[in-house]
Amino acid sequence: MAMSGMRGLSVFISDIRNCQNKDQERLRVDKELGNIRTRFKNEKALTPYEKKKYVWKMLYIYMLGYDVDFGHMEAVSLISAPKYPEKQVGYIVTSSLLNENHDFLRLAINTVRNDIIGRNETFQCLALTMVGNIGGREFAESLAPDVQKLLLSSSCRPLVRKKAALCLLRLYRKNPDVVNVDGWADRMAQLLDERDLGVLTSSMSLLVALVSNQHEGYWSCLPKCVKTLERLARNQDIPQEYTYYGIPSPWLQVKTMRALQYFPTIEDPNTRRSLFEVLQRILMGTDVVKNVNKNNASHAVLFEALALVMHLDAEKEMMSQCVALLGKFIAVREPNIRYLGLENMTRMLMVTDVQDIIKRHQAQIITSLKDPDISIRRRALDLLYGMCDVSNAKDIVEELLQYLSTAEFAMREELSLKAAILAEKFAPDLSWYVDVILQLIDKAGDFVSDDIWFRVVQFVTNNEDLQPYAAVKAREYLDKPAIHETMVKVSAYILGEFGHLLVRRPGCSPKEIFNIIHEKLPTVSTSSIPILLSTYAKILMHSQPPDPELQNQIWTIFKKYESSIEVEIQQRAVEYFALSRKGAALVDILAEMPKFPERQSSLIKKAEDTEVDTAEQSAIKLRAQQQSQTSNALVVTDQSHANGAPPVSQLGLVKMPSTSSNVDDISADQRLSQENGTLNNVDSQSPSPDLLGDLLAIEGPPSGSLHPQPSSSSGLEGTAVEATAIVPAGEQANSVQPIGNIAERFHALSLKDSGVLYEDPYIQIGIKAEWRAHQGHLVLFLGNKNTSPLVSVQALILPPAHLKMELSLVPETIPPRAQVQCPLEVINLHPSRDVSVLDFSYKFGNEMVNVKLRMPAVLNxxxxxxxxxxxxxxxxxxxxxxxxxxxxxxxxxxxxxxxxxxxxxxxxxxxxxxxxxxxxxxxxxxxxxxxxxxxxxxxxxxxxxxxxxxxxxxxxxxxxxxxxxxxxxxxxxxxxxxxxxxxxxVPATPAAPTPPVAQLAIAPATTNDPGALLAALL
Structure with missing residues (x-):
């Protein structure tokens, strides 16, 4: 029916388009909704044409973003209409307005089934489309056998069968039990022989869902999939309407290759050979062209082919060809293609030995590390990390260090961790490794975890040749005016252990080393002080016979910290002071640390634990679980010292609880003191290290930690959804509209203590507040702006759990031109960002107004x-x-x-x-x-x-x-x-979710105007 046949609908759409602002549009919509509601009350007097017209108007209003909370029954009832125009409206509007759990849908199941099993193909298509969009478990149980019969029927036209395949796919996802593997596998293979590409594409979508859950029963489908790919690759019998920019049905090619990836292997040599020939043809025939649409289609096919090549573990020659092709892609200007090229190169490193071939593209990959797009930079970092070995480690690590200075916060920790791992695994010599780690700490100390400096301490301790060099570098960094706290800790530890090796160098006497380290003491956090105290004790030990001035300085420090409230600091200070008075015996007691036992690097384990899934990995997981919702796992980083880190106890004499039961973790100093009985070791819980550090740009690295989960609160500002969820709730049923923006008024009152909270043509609600400590005294001013009284006045405070609120009695009537004052007492019980709500209602004449307003009793x-x-x-x-x-x-x-x-x-x-x-x-x-x-x-x-x-x-x-x-x-x-x-x-009108185009069961229109979309429908 032409749009001119529905003049009322055409006029309504024109009126909406001619509105000058949102307020005019809302008034016109409210007027129309009132008219529709009135007409629906006398449904028997409506002709089918009129009912259809009003249901179309409801859909149009819904598409504009307004909530339509009535008329659902009228829309569903049109499904059972005998004529196509009314039935079409019923199906389309029902698909748009209702979801699978709506009670009204149960009323339509029998009508929908009758249309599916009937002889009218048009009705069958309408019914299958609606079920394919919103069908739930009840539809699956009732309609699945009938849909299967339609799909397998030889008398049905392809138009119906392809819709039946997609409908069955929806029902299978809602209830997998509707498809029995034993009885369906042969029929599925039979469907893959279909010559019509529409039916074949829909059937392939169904097969992907089936084999993603259970592939064992569908082996007979595998050779059929290969034959389908052969047919497409050779462009045999492919109708023109299924050719997209010269590419035969790229959608079917992608679905077919995806289905093949769910089969673990292909044993038959003929089938395997045929498949590799097809894949070779795809790889050879794909290149980057200027046409964006053709690129998108050809690359969709290509990257699915690459995934299949890797899945099948193809010969190295084909893998080399794939890498060469990806090398072209990472050099193009289009960011999406570069991203996919880098990601697939990284995946290839994981499944096959093509590292030498990928190295040829190292320069281009490093260039991608400086790309403006952070997603591309992340993929480039992953790829560089994966392709690094002894031959290129130096170049790659130096590039990472250079990039570290300009990288954003989001990448610095990952950059630091990966650079440290690469330096450890592929260092050409250990002095270079020490240089890299110290540069890392110097450039990105906030983002360098304790595990990194623990590891460099292990290397230095275990390699005598490295100790003088490490001590020299540590001394050089201490000369800088401002260094990170982590640098202070690692330098102090190394100089305490090995500073005596530099005694003949200028500026490296025990006193000079002590002075330069002690200058940093005021800038470090509590967790670092025990390390410095141990260093002072070691310096005193190495300076035997002691310099009296140096000895007195260090003793003064020990005496100062004997009264520290931190048990670890206090015990070290007491014991070091007592031991340092033993003279020459101190040399034996504070002997050099023993070598650390060899063990797996904790850095590599940490990198594995915090590995971030790539987009492709996420996609594979999604394919395996079609209906599972993706959830964000909270990664808790283990900062313990168990994996080879030097525990604090190894830096001094106190025996601390260890996370490892290895006896080697106890230092030689501890063992000696235990044997001699010189120490009364105390098992005490070490204070948690200040991982977030100090203010003077010397903080420790951020680490994952289990944060408290936020409550379901709407904060001071909230989100747009939160704001509209509370404020306009009362407006939806009101014809009385507020004056001014409610959200803006709330925001203003959050910053000041008096002002207007709400105003409409009849009433003004003001607030005056006084806040003292955890208590607040507020007064609500309710002012009647008219010459008639406001009656049925009610005010109810809905406080969150953290506020105790008491509102005095509100009078039921506010006289004309009068203002009443209502005190409100507030007590804050505990910290929270939740806000209270004032549920306020009144009646003026025939108008009943109800609003829900956020109260400015907020955290600040x-x-x-x-x-x-x-x-x-x-x-x-x-x-x-x-x-x-x-x-x-x-x-x-x-x-x-x-x-x-x-x-x-x-x-x-x-x-x-x-x-x-x-x-x-x-x-x-x-x-x-x-x-x-x-x-x-x-x-x-x-x-x-x-x-x-x-x-x-x-x-x-x-x-x-x-x-x-x-x-x-x-x-x-x-x-x-x-x-x-x-x-x-905060939008001026309640925002209702706009239905996706797919739910309308129609082709997407070329315009965003709902009026034009309805015109296309009609």
Whole structure:
């Protein structure tokens, strides 16, 4: 039927298009919905034509993004209409408005079945299309046998059979039991002999799903798949309508090769030879051309062929051909092709020995490491890591070190770890390995895990020839004005053990080494102090007979730390002081550390544990589990010392709990002292290392840790979905619209203590608040703007679990032009970003208005700004261990604010920016005090590290004495940094999900205008 045949629908679409703004459009839609609702109440008086027209209007309104919560029954009832125009509308609208679990669908099962088994092909297609889009388990149980009969029927036209194949695929995914392997395998093989490519393509989709779950029963289909590929590769009997830019049915080629990858092997030599001939033809016939559409189609076929070649473990000659082809792809300008080329090269390294051939493209791969696209850079890094060996390790590691200086936060830790592993595995000499690790620590100390410096200590300890060189390099790095804390630790350890080997060098006397190390003591965290104390003891031991001035200096330090609150530091200081008074016996007690036992590198294990799946690996997993939902696993990185790391106990004399039962982990010093009875060893829990470190750009590496899971909260800003989920809920049933943007008003009141929370033509709700510590006193001002009273007034506070809120009685009637005041008391029980909701309703004349409004009793209201000095800040920061009291996260998608604007933003939320605490001008240090009934006054410290080269990312470290407060504050600050301004975040109308085109069971239109799409339908 032409659009002109439905004049009412045409006029409605024209009216919508002519609306000047969203408010006009909403008013026109509300008017039309009211008219439709009224007409549906007297359904018996509607002609089929009128019902069809109103259902079309409902669909159009739904496609505009408005919620349609009625009329579903009328749409479903049109499915049983005897004539095609009404039945078509019923099927299309039902497919769009309802999902598989909707109760109304049960009413249509019998009608749909009658259409499927009937003689009318048009009705069969409509029914199969709807079931293929939204069919669930109930449809699968009821309709699967009938759909199978249609698929196998020789009397049905291909048009019906291909829809039947896709419909059966949907039903199989919903309930695999509907297809019996024993009875279906032969029929599936029979379907693969089909000459019609439409039916064959649909059947191949079904086969991919079947063999992904269980391939054993479908061996008879394998040679049929190879014959299909042969037919396509030779372009035999391929209709023109199935040829895409000269490529015979690329969709069928991809599906067929994907199905073959689910079979483990191909034993038959003839079948295997035929398949390799086809694959050879595909590899030879694919190249990069200017036409993007042809490239997409040909490359889809090519990369599936490459996956099949690797799966079949082809001969090396064919593998070499594949690598050569991929080498062309990684050199083109198109980023998608480069990405796929790099990823497939990496996969080839995993399955076959083509490393020497891939090395020829090393220069181009290194160029990709500097690509603007981070996805390409990641793939290039994976490939360089996989192709590295002794012959090219030096070049690759030097490139990684050079790239490390400019790499973004998201890649630095992975870069550091992989560079360290490559340097260890393929070092041409050990001095080069030491150089690489020290450069790593110097350039990216924040992102170098403890395992890396533990490993270099093991190498130096176990190789006597390397010890003088390592000591010289450590001494050189200590001369730098600002070095990372990890560099301080590794340098102090090496110089403590082997600094005496440099005694004849200028600037390397025991006193000079002590002075240069002691200069760094004020800058390190609590976890590093035990290492420095051990170094001082070793220096004193190596300077026998001691220099009296040096001895007194070191003794003073030991005496100072005898009263430390940290057990580890206190015990070391006491014992070292006592031992150092034994004179020459100190040399025997603090003898050089024994060699470490040989064991597997913990770095390699860590790289394996934190390996990130590539897109292709994820795709393979998805094929194996068609219906499983992908979940993000939280990787917890093990930072223990068990895998060959020098435990803190090996750096001194205290016996600490070890994660390894190996006796060799106990140092010679410990064994000697135990035998002589000179120590009273105490098993004490070592304080957790401050993995997030200190403020002065010398922090330890970030490590994965199990963070508290966020509650289902809508934060201060929330997301667009959260905002509309609360604010417009009352509007959906209201014809009364608010004045102004509700989200903007809420945001403003989150920053100030008085203002308007809500306003419409009849009422204005204002707030005035006073906040003290963990308590708040608010007053709601309810003002009637009209000359008539507001009646049936009700206000209900819905508080989250962390707030105790008490609202005084609200009068049921507000007199004309009057204002009433309603006090509201708030008590904050514990940290949370959840917000309370005011459920407010009233009646004016015949208008019943109900709105749900977020209340500005938000987390920052319980913050008090505080400015602290460096003398106050650093002890607090160091006293807090790692997670969960101190959390760190790299935040991306940040609004690129200049630092002064970012500082003003934090200050507006009572987060005080403290200038001068961080020497890096690109960083901000923030302090505040949080109040709640459970924590009382709790100091919270924050450090923001920005990247001058990329203002859209930063690293944030948050620390406090309460794990919940640390997590909530971290998430709160992150929300303020990545939010979109409220004017663009909260839409003026409730946003309903737009149905995908596939659900409409129609071809996609060439325009985004729903009116034009409906015109195409009609």
């Amino acid at each position: 209201k319980f913050l008090q700004p505080i400015t602290i000095s460096a003398e106050e800040f650093f002890p607090q920061w160091r006293s807090l261990p790692g997670p969960p009291l101190k959390l760190q996260e790299v935040v991306r998608g940040v609004r690129p604010l200049p630092l002064p604007e970012m500082a003003n933003l934090f200050n507006s939320y009572h987060l005080t920016v403290c200038p001068g605490l961080d020497p890096n001008p690109n960083n901000l240090v923030i302090s505040t005090t949080f109040y709640s009934e459970s924590t009382r006054a709790m100091l919270c410290l924050i450090r923001i590290e920005t990247d001058p080269a990329d203002r859209t990312q930063l690293r944030m470290t948050v620390a406090s004495g309460d794990p919940a407060l640390t997590f909530e504050m971290k998430e709160f600050v992150k929300e303020q940094l990545v939010i979109i301004p409220p004017t663009s975040r």
